[in-house]
Amino acid sequence: MFPEHRPRRLRRTETIRRMVRETHVRVDDLVYPLFVKEGSSIHEPIESMPGQFRHSPDRVAPLAKQLSSLGIPAVLLFGIPGKKDASATSAHARDGVVQQAVRRIKDAAPELAVITDVCLCEYTDHGHCGILDDAGQVSNDDTLEVLAKTALSHAKAGADIVAPSDMMDGRVGIIREELDENGFEHTAILSYAVKYASTFYGPFREAAGSAPSFGDRRGYQMDPANVREALREAAHDVEEGADMLMVKPALPYLDVIRLIADEFDEPLAAYQVSGEYAMIKAACERGWLFEDACILESVTAIRRAGADLIITYFAPRLAELLS
Numbered sequence: 001m002f003p004e005h006r007p008r009r010l011r012r013t014e015t016i017r018r019m020v021r022e023t024h025v026r027v028d029d030l031v032y033p034l035f036v037k038e039g040s041s042i043h044e045p046i047e048s049m050p051g052q053f054r055h056s057p058d059r060v061a062p063l064a065k066q067l068s069s070l071g072i073p074a075v076l077l078f079g080i081p082g083k084k085d086a087s088a089t090s091a092h093a094r095d096g097v098v099q100q101a102v103r104r105i106k107d108a109a110p111e112l113a114v115i116t117d118v119c120l121c122e123y124t125d126h127g128h129c130g131i132l133d134d135a136g137q138v139s140n141d142d143t144l145e146v147l148a149k150t151a152l153s154h155a156k157a158g159a160d161i162v163a164p165s166d167m168m169d170g171r172v173g174i175i176r177e178e179l180d181e182n183g184f185e186h187t188a189i190l191s192y193a194v195k196y197a198s199t200f201y202g203p204f205r206e207a208a209g210s211a212p213s214f215g216d217r218r219g220y221q222m223d224p225a226n227v228r229e230a231l232r233e234a235a236h237d238v239e240e241g242a243d244m245l246m247v248k249p250a251l252p253y254l255d256v257i258r259l260i261a262d263e264f265d266e267p268l269a270a271y272q273v274s275g276e277y278a279m280i281k282a283a284c285e286r287g288w289l290f291e292d293a294c295i296l297e298s299v300t301a302i303r304r305a306g307a308d309l310i311i312t313y314f315a316p317r318l319a320e321l322l323s
């Protein structure tokens with residue numbers, strides 16, 4: 001007891017603090033999400049995500065080189081297609097926007113790992129993550145086949161890792177089967193296993209033009225109130241062949257990250273989503289918080305909770321801060 005015990009002794013200098021620090025964020029842990037938009041010479045700012053842009057495929061090569069030279073190991077691609085339809089045809093087109101961007105990135109910076117988001121919401125004219133049935137409901141089983149085709153087309157373009165984010169049941173197994181049958185047994189699957197129906201995706205939906213035109217995503221994404229369900233979702237995906245798991249969003253779900261990290265051995269990613277980014281940006285623009293400190297503290301908290309990888313729009317700035 002005090003006065004023998006004085007925890008402040010180990011907080012006295014930065015050197016001592018460094019020596020006893022328990023959690024470290026490394027540039028190797030970072031994944032940078034990138035929006036690619038059909039067209040050419042596009043470098044378009046995203047209003048609700050200051051500092052983030054939509055790029056056309058012809059503009060991604062220099063960016064890929066720059067990210068790679070910062071030491072960032074991977075990008076996560078989202079596509080904004082020129083055409084949308086009811087069956088998300090452009091999601092699996094050989095010359096789809098993501099497929100084009102993957103080829104350009106792999107040409108420019110082959111060492112940069114390319115992860116592709118596999119979902120239909122950016123490609124459907126109604127903005128839902130799957131194919132609708134006659135009653136206007138998202139049909140799980142009709143969607144699976146389109147997701148599998150989409151994942152395969154990403155793998156054919158050169159994606160190292162495919163990341164299904166649609167939250168249909170059984171998608172990891174179907175994607176694994178499709179990849180294996182076509183000779184892509186080395187393409188890994190990062191499953192958005194635990195993805196909540198979160199309001200913090202708002203800015204992303206502006207960025208990707210993917211807000212649902214009616215209803216919401218609560219029929220397929222998880223209820224923010226649930227946590228036992230997260231264990232079931234992760235267990236299913238591991239059984240179906242997921243190589244890595246994800247929890248999303250990150251900061252409001254640190255308890256879920258901790259739980260999944262404790263229960264599963266698979267590498268775990270956490271996604272600091274668009275709304276988390278926008279909150280920090282907005283407060284810092286007003287001078288109410290300091291941006292670099294917010295970035296470091298938030299990702300440290302996400303690591304401390306148990307995430308191995310952090311998908312974050314702050315990745316380039318973090319890489320600078322960490323070097």
Ligand code: PBG
Pocket residue numbers: 117119121129165166200201202203204205217272273274275
């Ligand atoms: C696609 C998808 C979304 C995000 C990642 N993949 C949007 C959604 O589910 O509505 C959100 C990412 C972010 O907010 O940064 N389904």
